Amino acid sequence: MKPRVFVIVGAGLAGAKAAQTLRETGFGGEIVLLGEEPEQPYERPSLSKGLLLGGTADRESVFVHEAGWYAEHAVDLRTGTRVTGIDRAGRQVELAGGQRIGYDALLLATGATPRRLEVPGADLDGVLSLRTLPDSDRVAFALVDGGHLVVVGAGWIGLEVAAAARQRGATVTVVERSELPLLRLLGPGIARVFADLHRDHGVTFRFGAAVQEFRGEGRVSAVLLGDGTELPADAVVVGVGVGPNVALAERAGLVVGNGVVVDQALRSSDPRIYAAGDIANAYHPLYGTHLRLEHWATALHSGPTAARSMLGAEVVYDRLPYFYTDQYDLGMEYTGYAPPGGYDTVVVRGDLAKREFIAFWTAGGRVMAGMNVNIWDVTPQIQNLIRGKKPVDLARLADPGIALDDVTPLDAQPFAAGRSNRS
Structure with a gap:
């Protein structure tokens, strides 16, 4: 009997973990892992954290497996x-050179691409x-002590780069x-906590700009x-x-949204094709909606779930969204x-002032999400509150x-619980 062939398109964390799970669960067929980047599969968190700080993270530590692992596991x-x-x-x-590879099951883990700013000069060196x-290498090279760095966008990546740049001695706007x-x-x-954190470390913000x-x-x-202000920028x-x-x-006609x-x-809409990682807009049974999440934990866990699903196991991907950041002395x-x-x-x-807190986002008294800042080992309890759904x-x-x-939950407490001590 001809062995089954599982093809994985996308050699990032999700794809590599899917391949690992297939072997660990006893799949004896062929596994073909196709990656557009020249590097072997690696994890991305250190790209905006330790690798930018110049030596606080070992470059080899970013790779999902040692180089010989793939050959050793066929x-x-x-x-x-x-x-x-x-x-x-x-x-x-079909590959770029025209070669075709047959599959019995196909996993798409093709990741995401940074959005460009469509403004004049976007193609200049140093943008x-x-x-x-390689992006992380270029950014790290640009974080010069005394240099001027402009970061466009105050999301997680932007703030992590700003923190690394200030710690390297750059002037940051x-x-x-x-x-x-x-x-x-x-x-x-909670947003003000992060604004104040960066201001305390010398970052200048231009909000509403x-x-x-x-x-x-x-x-x-x-x-x-847009207001005519010109900011000096070495990078x-x-x-x-x-x-x-x-x-x-x-192009393949799958349902995309x-x-x-x-x-x-x-x-996916084709029962032989699956998706994991950044591109998967997956139905989440707890929240009753489709979620697409661009987090390390999603790649880490959805790849193995997809692998088991490809093998015919009855699986449900219902892990709670999770992400983290480290900026200066703040961990979250x-x-x-x-x-x-x-x-x-x-x-x-x-x-909040000491930046040692847990924040909970609630709807009708139900905990929807929680963030622990410089307080540790509480994630399981936060997850329990969220999954309680009450x-x-x-x-x-x-x-x-x-x-x-x-x-x-309120319906599990005695009538006066939590109130008599506060009267």
Whole structure:
């Protein structure tokens, strides 16, 4: 009997972990792992964190596996290989050189691409984005002590780059259209924590501002804002979000909408094709909607789930969204999903001024998401509150003197619980 062939398009964390899971669960067929980048699969968090700080992260530590792992586990890893088409009827993928590879099951893990600013000068040398390992090398090289760095976009990537640059001695200005960093995600109260953190470390913000032009002769030397302000710039890092790489899926006729639309088992509209990582817009049974998440944890866990689904296992991808950041002396973990308009109250437990707190985004008393800042080992309790799906007493939730495990749903508490001590 001819062995089955599983093809994985996208040799990032999700694809590499899917291949690993296939072997660990006993799949004895062929695994072909196709990656467009020249490097073997690597993880991205260090690209905007340790690698930018100049020696705080070992470059080799970013790779998912040691170089020999793929051959040792009979994974046909092909780097520098671009897939140009999917023949769903013939169950084949077509490579840029015209070669075709047949598949019994296909996983798409093609990731995302940074969005460009369509303004004059966007192609000048020194106008950088941060997505790949070579990108990280270029950004790290630009973080010169005493140099002027302009960061466009005050999202997670922009703030992490700003923190690394200040720690390397660069002068940093962050340009952001909104009134605060991360405003849509966090709301004004928590967003101010991050604005104050960076100001305390010497970062200058230009809020409510937009880039009109990058100026320079061959290489960027200044950034012109819409109000006419010109900012000196030895380098610019543009961090205005990413778009999922869905062109291959679109050409193949798969259902696409903010990514490749998949069910809770990560199956696409074609039952032989699956998606994982940044491109998967997956149905989440807890939230009752499709979510596309661009986080390290999503790639780490959705790749293995997709692998098991490809093998025919009954799986449900229902992990709670999770991401983290490290900036200066602030460490943060965020768990859950609370989009703009998806919550009504932010409850804070702890001290915002000291940056030691847990914030909860709640809707009708139900915890939708939680962020722990410089407080550790509470993620399981936050997850339990979210998965409880029931309203809790917000006063008890805000009280650091009450253990999170004791913040039970209102209908599970005695009538006076949490109130008699406060009367």
